[in-house]
Amino acid sequence: MMERIDTEVAIIGGGIIGASAALFLRRRGVPVTLLEAGLCGAKASGVNYGGVRRQGRPVAQMPLTRRAHELWGQLPALIGTDGEYVRSGHLKLARTEVDMAALESYRQATRGHGMHLRMLSRADLDRHYGWLGDEVIGGSFCPDDGHANPRLVSPAFARAALAAGAVLRESSPVTSALHDGRRFILRAGTALEVTSSFLLNCAGAWAGHFAAAFGEAVPETSIHPLMMVTEPLPLFMDVSLGMQGGGIYARQVARGNCVIGGGRGVSSDPDFARPGREAVQALLANAAALLRPLRGAHVIRFWSGVEGSMPDHNPVLGPSITTPGLFHAFGLSGAGFQVGPAIGEVLSQLVVDGHTNIPIDAFRIDRYAAPAHEAAGSGHTFREQTLEAS
Missing domain, CATH: 3.50.50.60 (FAD/NAD(P)-binding domain)
Structure with a gap:
């Protein structure tokens, strides 16, 4: 009936x-x-990955993402849990001088929207994030962005x-x-x-x-972000990070697990997606190159999903x-x-x-x-x- x-x-x-x-x-x-x-x-x-970031969003989204930032600060009152939300800061890394110029242009374009972006040199990265690999030359830091458990x-x-x-x-x-x-x-x-x-x-x-x-x-269209999570490791990463131009993003939770994303899964059904062998191998290689403490760590799960894209x-x-x-x-x-x-x-x-x-x-x-x-x-x-x- x-x-x-x-x-x-x-x-x-x-x-x-x-x-x-x-x-x-x-x-x-x-x-x-x-x-x-x-x-x-x-x-x-x-x-999804669980990133709660404003940095990197299109300028047109700035008023919307700023209001979202305010609401995330009210999360326990709003939904009854903190959802493991932390304002760890978000570090967007650059591999080349062209990437650094793009980050600086973005910083200028988004002034006045409350992100307070700071440009960091390689020396700054070595001083604060000595666990990063050699492939990056600098970055942009948003101190109040963070991550949560979706x-x-x-x-x-x-x-x-x-x-x-x-x-x-x-x-x-x-x-x-x-x-x-x-x-x-x-x-x-x-x-x-x-x-x-x-x-x-x-x-x-x-x-x-x-x-x-x-x-x-x-x-x-549908996209299928690829992600993985490691075994618990000694805490070393206190920021959420991404890469200018894409390729890899990562965070570490309080239990020590590192959640890492990059690349795409595969799908033969509109409702489901799964990790693909080639993309998994590329993500493992990228993670080991960028995050030194991950070399030799065990990955305990890979996954993907289905998201709408314009x-x-x-x-x-x-x-x-x-x-x-x-x-x-x-x-x-x-x-x-x-x-x-x-x-x-x-x-x-x-x-x-x-x-x-x-x-x-x-x-x-x-x-x-x-x-x-x-x-x-x-x-x-x-x-x-x-x-x-x-």
Whole structure:
């Protein structure tokens, strides 16, 4: 027998974005039902590297990531756990003078956004991080960036939303989503039907499918970050680090394990990814070259995941152009963990207030479909049809 739920806001996707949106909406008293295909926080939001960094993000994301930084500082009050979050500092390393110039240009471009970046020479690295290999010549340091445990943080957002009164339905993959001219209608097979005034598309790597169903096809692709974790080692690394131009990123947790990422996994199924032999060998070699204490250490696990990615590495965030009451939030391109809570808050503001003070125009879905925007026009009147009429 089909379960039927009527609500104000329906959310597709129980990752950190969808779950935080549900939490912030419930804190404002809005009825919410969230549908997750698997378990909340178990996909990209739960298997990522765990970096909580602002450094390296596009300039357009600075206001969003700054608000996220504030929310991470409130984590225990927000979700009931610190999620092993530490502001260790984030060190972005350079291999060449060209890399150093790029880091300096980025420092200049992001002045005023609260990151307080400091440029470090090779002598500075030797003085503070003597365990680094010889391949790097300097770097840029952001003192208040850090890292957390995604396996703790992401599900905790869903539990906090549930405790605040959200309706959560896990193991409920949405098989159809439409708007009948008055309400959204979501179905999860023959088991569940949800009707709502608003719909939030937070389905991660699968969100492009739902956007296309509403006439807003975008070039979202899937990426499969490769990661590994070592046995516990004596503590030596007190920062989270990355590399200008990519290639490797690493952090060490309080138990001594080193979490290291770089390269890509492989996938033969849209829902899953696994480590590949060649990429694993390259990651091992890169880690041993960069981090001297890892030479001879045992790796106890490799893994990968499925994340949505956009060509410009910026998310799709904001209102639909074709369908009043629909909001998109996806395509974080492998960097959604830190900024996820702020996106959830922004979505709640768009629903309740009709606007947000954080600039999000750069993330409009119609940047990939300008003709659709011109046809639809810029005016939206859906506010009068939703909360005020419920």
